[in-house]
Amino acid sequence: MPELNLVEAVNRALAWEMAQDPSVVLLGEDIGVNGGVFRATVGLQQRFGAGRVIDTPLAETAIAGTAVGMAAAGLKPVAEIQFSGFIYPTIDHIINHAARLRYRTRGRLSCPLVLRSPSGGGIHAPEHHSESPEALFAHMPGLRVVVPSSPSRAYGLLLAAIRDPDPVIFLEPTRLYRLFKQEVADDGEALPLDVCFTLRSGTDVTLVSWGAALHETQAAADALAQEGVAAEIIDVATLKPLDMATILESVARTGRCVIVHEAARTSGFGAEIAANLAEQGLYSLLAPVQRVTGYDTVMPLSRLEYQYLPSVQCIVAAVRKTLEGA
Amino acid sequence: MPELNLVEAVNRALAWEMAQDPSVVLLGEDIGVNGGVFRATVGLQQRFGAGRVIDTPLAETAIAGTAVGMAAAGLKPVAEIQFSGFIYPTIDHIINHAARLRYRTRGRLSCPLVLRSPSGGGIHAPEHHSESPEALFAHMPGLRVVVPSSPSRAYGLLLAAIRDPDPVIFLEPTRLYRLFKQEVADDGEALPLDVCFTLRSGTDVTLVSWGAALHETQAAADALAQEGVAAEIIDVATLKPLDMATILESVARTGRCVIVHEAARTSGFGAEIAANLAEQGLYSLLAPVQRVTGYDTVMPLSRLEYQYLPSVQCIVAAVRKTLEGA
Amino acid sequence: MATVARFQVDYTRFLDPQGEVVTPLPEFAHDPEVLLPLYRAMQLTRTFDTKAIALQRTGKIGTFASALGQEAIGVGVASAMRKEDLLVPSYRDHAAQFVRGVAMTESLLYWGGDERGSDFAGPREDLPVCVPIATQICHAAGAAYAFKLRGEARVAVCFIGDGGTSKGDFYEAMNFGAVWQAPLVIVVNNNQWAISVPRPMQSATSTLAQKAIAAGIEGVQVDGNDVVAVHDAARRAIEKGRGGGGPTLIEAISYRLGDHTTADDATRYRDPAVVQEQWTFEPIRRLRAHLVRLGAWDPGKEELLAKECADAVEQAVEGYLAVPPPTPAAMFEHLYRTLPPALEQQRDTLLAFAPDGGGHA
Amino acid sequence: MATVARFQVDYTRFLDPQGEVVTPLPEFAHDPEVLLPLYRAMQLTRTFDTKAIALQRTGKIGTFASALGQEAIGVGVASAMRKEDLLVPSYRDHAAQFVRGVAMTESLLYWGGDERGSDFAGPREDLPVCVPIATQICHAAGAAYAFKLRGEARVAVCFIGDGGTSKGDFYEAMNFGAVWQAPLVIVVNNNQWAISVPRPMQSATSTLAQKAIAAGIEGVQVDGNDVVAVHDAARRAIEKGRGGGGPTLIEAISYRLGDHTTADDATRYRDPAVVQEQWTFEPIRRLRAHLVRLGAWDPGKEELLAKECADAVEQAVEGYLAVPPPTPAAMFEHLYRTLPPALEQQRDTLLAFAPDGGGHA
């Protein structure tokens, strides 16, 4: 099995599905000749041609909007937004059209597109390159929102996203693109959408996270293990629709939950999970839920970005706090 | 004191502040000669001139974007987005610029704009005219998000929003525009931002809501009063920054909380409030928190919109459920 | 200083307001077989609009946008399309939709607040009415790209208003279509108003056709009240696109003789006298005069057609009113191809509380 | 058929690549007093760019976008502005910013990942670097409107790239500015590339200046490597705007001689030989030839200037490196004018956990 990092896994998944399904096309800025600014699409235009790997003019609204038209006309477009800070102009077409074309036409038409974008901070990128917009999309009915946290999950979930008959927002943690490699069987096997993945089982506390923050979450769990604290770790993976059952089952056993994400705290997706616990898991909670998140501040420029990102320290401290809870 | 409905109160607040502060300008589609499709700006162009009440071309991105430029250059623009379903193209300028111009320039520049838009359903409007986008904006650091629920609060909060030195998203419940009148002293007195308003005190359960849904929430409280259930009602009013203290204090007394909003449930702003209860109010909760919200479906066309909107029935049932909770 | 580029915008009109031929007619304009269906379609649309407004006034449908005075645009364009072409309409394009085979009952269902109105039995691939202004131009460009990629001889035809040409989507999509040389035709219904905003306040340009120059595509201007000019321009543009000639922008100059929608009161912002005057330019009268000259029309035929249209509309209305209200459960149908388990509980809550199906708007 | 509108795009160049005068020079171009500061500013920018790239390579700043080969655009335009005018830059416009009085140290702070780099001590009202492409054109149009409303004789001048002209914001803002007849000048730095996307793939137009036709404003094309042509066009456009003549679009044709940014490797998508060839058109050489002809320049002066620029840049770098890192608390400063109580707890959490200030990028 090849050892791949996350961005290589994305590239393999795209290549696999393009080879299998001629209706799959890629579009975005600099994805063709240049292979994408992060190289996610490297080699694909040479292999599948400029007709299926489209270097578009510089216009995110039209990238999303033409993708909607392509999908309505029977293609399976996978659009790339170069950096998450430039994804906002796509929202109108995503919420007003992609997410509801099937609904509006009572199933006569549908919109099987995937909107891919690097997401999150931690690579000392310029301004507006380190946003975490997942919660915005998670609020939009009719969408799926997926965030992979490892090369193998990126590969399997992206295949599933492209094959899904409905629109999927696929946010790739920039910080993980080259952070580590993993054996990935490039065999076209998709992973299931709409379910959480339990990465580690534990009995003392449930740590819930997704994307790059799982890296610190796992490091925190390791540190806690030293202190004899057994943390269960859940990778949400598909934020919308949310597999709350897995989280509730875990918290029913541990009685404690710490949610970790990089996006701003207020109305971040951690709120939705904590809210569900307050509604459906209250009687299992032995201590207050803790959210360890990005602050409700502007994502700072690179010099302070690591003060902004949830740190192992903060996660450990939050866990200790829940453990104190009666 | 004049008896005003909500849209008249908005009109009076705009008129008052334009008369006081020459830097206040209004811009939007059909707001001048036509006085706005809901008549919120009626008479203002005649009174203050076409230079300060601007009928713009049809382009929401530029309405928001030029408002940012006006604000950076010392004006206090109050931009109107004609219907909430067309507010999405403004998001890029709001989150990438308006919300962070002060931060990015370390206070050298600022962006005191107000983005007004009718919001929510219930008036049998056409497609895309009944959206509730408050949670999207509540996730954006640097903003204020305000939703009035009565003529007097619309008047006082809009004055406060215009006078606020930072950007404010002001969402006016379309359904309340003409639903009822109220005495409003048109005296230029602003109401405080960043605080909740307790509309009714009660000891058995805390009902938290904002905007039009407060109408059903109050009706539900009346029905419950018949059964001897005393509900406390909190109008959040300013969603961001959130005055959680008032909500926590109330729930500390009642032990039970039902949150009501019209927007889709998942990642709606009710999640943020419930999450805070799970974090900071857990030990006061005698029963699971309940959210009564719009469903995670596309806002339906008019024939089904009242099946979509939170009903008095649903709120009452949710309260009964919390009361059963141990 | 050197001049490096030159452009011009041409305007075409064949029939003047009185129906006189002012430019040598194209072949088809001599043929009643071609013209009579266009005349009928325009009359049908006008009959439908009158009825739809009445239905709104009596609360049987919701807000409605009539095409009064602009019938020649939708009819002239849609009649130049092939069945396999794709229509991407805005909310004022039912004239074109009817020609494409959308049922009037479906249109009433849509404006009556029922999503089933967009589940067209006829043109299964045509896009539904698009309300967010100008976004549909992006969709049309994307569909056109799909046709080109698959080597299908199909053309995407979309409509937009004069106001819509101010929106970024319009320019971005036109530019994409141009770079792709996609089979795309963009028809601007310049009815002089965007609700209360008159055309001169919408853009400082002397024409809207010249906006095509920003994308490097052909832009032409036609008398939008002359169905011959509209049909001729549309046919050229559509066949050019089919032949690989790329996108075309057609500005069809017309006038909105009615209110913006039933929710609007145009007397607030425009002089009724001016509107009255504009009636002399409306499209039906001039085609009728031409047909009479061709010996293909007379008062008797007119009477029969009026009755035929009235009956057809009446039938459509009956069909509409006979449709049982949607069930609340419909809210969770077609949201995704298969409803995710996470949403089942919400659906059950809905069914537990929802009164039976929604009433009329 | 009648032609209802005609347009043309004119191109201006005064100095050819060898510095020969090919068009009668405007008054100012005979005056070394005017030209020498322009020459110095271009040299300073080029010296700064070389140093900034070196700083990035050694990890002292983050990603950086050089203006190599395009110095005449920023310098020619900014030198035509009055102090009270407003500069609305993108991320490649430090040449213009330096002329405006932004300190090189501030520019380094910005690219070094420190927001304090946008708190200009000089031009207090100029907007900070704008990274989201084309959004700044809306901001410039809004500011220009404010100037006009208040009756101030000020002009908003903004920059955008060839790629940026594909984005909706550009067209929407140009249209607003035109309808408002606002004092707005939009300068397109057509450096032929948008990262890896070459100019022809960006738009099917033969010029970018013609995009002005879509808004009904004047659009001109100049040799962007001829600082005389740039300055002349900018001066006309700015004074036209100041005089109430409305917006102007200037397409300045140049070439991006360097990588898109330090994060880019242009050899992946373009032939170095072509780039080499483009060096014969770069702007500094030709102005130098002209200055020599005017008897205002010689190798000795060149040597002095080189040293002066090197010293100035060196000083700026020292200044930059001497700035203590921002404190974590800065994250909660200037977020709102006064921090809402709701955020105090978050700030305290930050201060409890944050290690001391951030290091270099």
Ligand SMILES: Cc1ncc(C[n+]2csc(CCOP(=O)(O)OP(=O)(O)O)c2C)c(N)n1
């Ligand atoms: C993006 C967007 N903004 C605002 C509206 C509200 N609105 C509906 S129609 C209209 C005017 C459109 O004018 P025009 O484009 O000329 O088309 P017409 O209605 O005249 O056919 C407006 C502002 C909308 N539907 N979409």
Ligand SMILES: Cc1ncc(C[n+]2csc(CCOP(=O)(O)OP(=O)(O)O)c2C)c(N)n1
């Ligand atoms: C809205 C947006 N999309 C994408 C990007 C990423 N990006 C930065 S520069 C660039 C190319 C810009 O090309 P051009 O407009 O020609 O300006 P240049 O860099 O050549 O000066 C892109 C795609 C961005 N900054 N903003």
Ligand SMILES: [Mg+2]
């Ligand atoms: Mg119109």
Ligand SMILES: [Mg+2]
């Ligand atoms: Mg460029």
